[in-house]
Amino acid sequence: MSLAISPAARDALENWLAQARALGGAADNTLTAYRTDVVDFIAFLTAHHAEPQGLAPLARVGTPDMRAWMAQLRGQGVSPRSVARKLSAVKSFYRWLAEREGFEPTAVLSMRAPKFQKKLPRPLSEDAAREIIGVVEAQAADGWIGARDAAVVTLLYGCGLRISEALGLTGGDLPLGETLRITGKGGKERIVPVLPVARSAIDVYLRLCPFPPEPQAPLFRGARGGALNPRMIQKVTEKARLQLGLPATATPHALRHSFATHLLAAGGDLRAIQELLGHASLSTTQAYTAVDQVHLMRVYEATHPKAG
Known part of the structure; x- marks a missing residue:
């Protein structure tokens, strides 16, 4: 890490993580993932530009740098879901760093994450x-x-x-x-x-x-x-x-x-299930509605007199 990041950049990273813990309530596992993703990004920039990445070089990151980084990830076989997660961590760090250091982070923040198919939960009967x-x-x-x-x-x-x-x-x-x-x-x-x-x-x-x-x-x-x-x-x-x-x-x-899907199938309210699961976003819970729709369609096709 010391070879890839200057002391100033390392201090900035730790300060950002400390704020994410204190103000955002981020869990330890989340903070570990954030640190790994951002360090890996800066390590890429170090190799890409053949020089250590301090605060000034980080502020100069452009669209070609971002494209080269994401191309490398894809070349390494990193899944679109994982690329999206890494990009999200880098963007979050850059929002904080840009406000602190007074530079424009458009090249980083405008980079689009790759599309991926969200995996639906597979409940048991x-x-x-x-x-x-x-x-x-x-x-x-x-x-x-x-x-x-x-x-x-x-x-x-x-x-x-x-x-x-x-x-x-x-x-x-x-x-x-x-x-x-x-x-x-x-x-x-x-x-x-x-x-x-x-x-x-x-x-x-x-x-x-x-x-x-x-x-x-x-x-x-x-x-x-x-x-x-x-x-x-x-x-x-x-x-x-x-x-x-x-x-x-x-x-x-x-x-x-299965707990969530069976509640939903029995007529449970989506927002109530969201609270029971502890999902921060309703969109996370809504994945279960897709699972339930699959079940409903199977029942419909198997039992409706005109379905055949």
């Missing part, structure tokens, strides 16, 4: 979601670990939690009531209902778990009592998927998608 929970519990060698895995997976499907949100729960969240306050991406808080089946699954886990809950300790423990690694839940879900003959898309995150 209701039966498949229930079967995964059952198999996850049954396949564990130790009873308390099976109960733990089943409780986590039940929260993903029953409450629409991200895996990081479920594993972020602590003993201080107990006892679970009818609702749960979740802190999601960007520090955004939301209230989610907790179904009786989820409370029951957690009660079973707590009765069997050899590590008593502590207010500041993770609710879900690893085999040795530390925080449960999300990779463990991914592994047990993958094993259950293979046993049930489900597609590779049957991941822990697919259970969250």
Whole structure:
């Protein structure tokens, strides 16, 4: 990084990231991605111009530089979605830097991201979601670990939690009531209902778990009592998927998608589902309407007397 960026540019990058954390509430993973994307961009400029990129050279970036950078990304096989994400990070940095340093960032901000097809969520059927929970519990060698895995997976499907949100729960969240306050991406808080089946699954886990809950300790423990690694839940879900003959898309995150899609299919309001999922933008939640439309068309074609 030091070879590609001058101390002044490095300080500017860190100040921008600090502001994104403080004012924008950006999550640590997001900030890491921002830093990587901007550093990679400046490293490209360093190689492209054969000189270190300080603040003055960064202010002189033109349209040919931007086109050359994006052409290199495409040549490296970077997907259009990832190119768009990288460009978004660079634009965000340049908006801040241009205001701070007093230059015109038109060449950067006017660059268009490549078009890409947004991937629609692939939900599981209701039966498949229930079967995964059952198999996850049954396949564990130790009873308390099976109960733990089943409780986590039940929260993903029953409450629409991200895996990081479920594993972020602590003993201080107990006892679970009818609702749960979740802190999601960007520090955004939301209230989610907790179904009786989820409370029951957690009660079973707590009765069997050899590590008593502590207010500041993770609710879900690893085999040795530390925080449960999300990779463990991914592994047990993958094993259950293979046993049930489900597609590779049957991941822990697919259970969250299934939660939303099944609510929508049952007549749930889109804005209410947006709140339950913790989506900052309604457009993110609207992807589920496309999934539901596919289901509705299949039902229509299979059952309407004039459809054939």
